[in-house]
Amino acid sequence: MSRLSQQSPDSIFILVAAVVTRIEQVSPSYRRFTFTGPEVQHIADNRHDQRIKLLFPLPETGFDGLPMHDDWYQAWRLLPTPERHAMRTYTIREVRQDVAEFDIDIALHGRVGPASTWALDARIGDELIVNVPNARAAVTAGGVDWHAPESVDQVLLAGDETALPAIAGILESLPDTSRGIAVVEIPHPDDIAVLSTKPDGVELVVLPRGDQPVGTLLIPEVERIASRLAPTVDTAAIATLPTLEDVDIDRELLWEVPVDEHGGPVLASAPLYAWLAGEASAIKTLRRHLVSGCGVDRKSVAFMGYWRYGKSEDNG
Numbered sequence: 001m002s003r004l005s006q007q008s009p010d011s012i013f014i015l016v017a018a019v020v021t022r023i024e025q026v027s028p029s030y031r032r033f034t035f036t037g038p039e040v041q042h043i044a045d046n047r048h049d050q051r052i053k054l055l056f057p058l059p060e061t062g063f064d065g066l067p068m069h070d071d072w073y074q075a076w077r078l079l080p081t082p083e084r085h086a087m088r089t090y091t092i093r094e095v096r097q098d099v100a101e102f103d104i105d106i107a108l109h110g111r112v113g114p115a116s117t118w119a120l121d122a123r124i125g126d127e128l129i130v131n132v133p134n135a136r137a138a139v140t141a142g143g144v145d146w147h148a149p150e151s152v153d154q155v156l157l158a159g160d161e162t163a164l165p166a167i168a169g170i171l172e173s174l175p176d177t178s179r180g181i182a183v184v185e186i187p188h189p190d191d192i193a194v195l196s197t198k199p200d201g202v203e204l205v206v207l208p209r210g211d212q213p214v215g216t217l218l219i220p221e222v223e224r225i226a227s228r229l230a231p232t233v234d235t236a237a238i239a240t241l242p243t244l245e246d247v248d249i250d251r252e253l254l255w256e257v258p259v260d261e262h263g264g265p266v267l268a269s270a271p272l273y274a275w276l277a278g279e280a281s282a283i284k285t286l287r288r289h290l291v292s293g294c295g296v297d298r299k300s301v302a303f304m305g306y307w308r309y310g311k312s313e314d315n316g
C-alpha cells in the first residue's frame with residue numbers, strides 16, 4: 001500500500017518516500033542528492049528558500065513504525081527515543097515535477113549527526129522520507145521564508161554554507177531587475193558552484209573561510225555592507241527604538257520572519273529587504289547590527305538560525 005494513501009491529498013504538507021537516484025560531488029563541501037518516487041510529482045515547486053524535513057531510517061528497522069498519516073508529527077514526537085526517526089531541516093534545491101525528481105545540496109561536515117553521516121554513506125537506491133509542500137493543496141507555499149515587499153530598492157542576502165542552497169534558490173527566483181548584494185561564507189572557494197545564476201544587479205561576495213571558525217568573515221563583511229545599504233537613519237532616532245529583545249540561542253530558536261496575517265510581506269515597499277541565515281550566534285550578531293546598529297526596520301528583515309554550533313538539531 002502506498003504510504004501516501006494514509007494522508008489526505010489536500011494536506012498542506014505531505015510525507016513522501018524518496019529514493020536516491022543520483023549523487024554528485026558538486027564541490028569540495030557539497031554533495032547533491034537527486035531523489036525520485038511515485039509521489040514526488042506532488043511536491044509543490046515554490047523555489048526560493050523552500051525548506052523541507054528529511055527523516056532518516058533507523059539502523060535496524062528502517063521506516064517501520066513511522067506514522068504516515070496526517071497527524072504523523074504528534075505521533076512521531078510521542079515515539080520512545082530509540083524508535084524515533086531522526087529528522088533534519090534542508091532546502092529543496094530544485095523540483096522537476098515533469099520527471100518526478102528533486103535535488104538537495106548537503107554541506108558535508110563530518111560523521112557527527114544523522115544527516116551528515118547519511119550524506120557520507122548514502123548510495124543509489126537508499127530511501128528517505130521527506131515532509132514537503134503538497135502541490136495539490138489549496139495553499140502550497142508553506143515553508144518559504146522569503147517575503148520581500150512587492151517593491152524593494154535593494155536586497156541583502158547573507159549566510160554560511162547551510163544557507164547557500166537557499167540563497168541560490170532565492171537568486172534564481174528573483175526578477176532580473178533586482179538589485180543588491182548576496183554574501184556567502186563557505187569552506188572552500190569552489191563551493192560557490194552550488195549557485196547557478198543570479199540577477200546581474202545583485203553583486204555576489206564570496207568569503208572562503210578555510211579552517212577559520214564559522215562567522216569569522218561573514219560578520220564583519222555583512223556589518224560593513226549593511227551599514228552602507230541601510231537607509232540613513234539618524235543616531236538619535238535609533239536611540240529611541242525599543243530595545244531589541246535578546247534571544248537565548250541555547251534555549252530558543254532564532255527565527256524572525258515578518259509576515260502579515262495572510263503569510264505575505266508586511267510592507268508593500270521598502271528601501272532594503274534583508275534575509276540572513278546560518279549559524280545562530282553569527283546570525284544573532286548580525287540581527288543586532290542591522291536592527292539596533294543601523295536602524296533597519298524589523299518588518300523588512302528575516303533572520304534564521306539554521307544550526308547551532310556544538311548543538312544538534314534534536315536539542316531544539
Ligand SMILES: Cc1cc2nc3c(=O)[nH]c(=O)nc-3n(C[C@H](O)[C@H](O)[C@H](O)COP(=O)(O)OP(=O)(O)OC[C@H]3O[C@@H](n4cnc5c(N)ncnc54)[C@H](O)[C@@H]3O)c2cc1C
Pocket residue numbers: 051088089090091092105106107108109112113114115116117161162163165166305306307308309310311312313314
Ligand atoms: C530551514 C533550513 C534549511 C537548511 N538547508 C540546508 C541545506 O540545504 N544544506 C545544508 O547542508 N544544511 C542545511 N540546513 C542546516 C542543517 O539542517 C544542519 O546543518 C543540521 O544540523 C545538520 O544535521 P546533522 O544531523 O548533520 O547534525 P546535528 O545532529 O544537527 O548536529 C551535530 C553536530 O554538528 C554540528 N553541525 C550541524 N550542522 C553543521 C554544519 N553545517 N557545519 C558544522 N557543524 C555542524 C552541530 O553544531 C552539532 O555539534 C538547513 C537548516 C534549516 C533550519
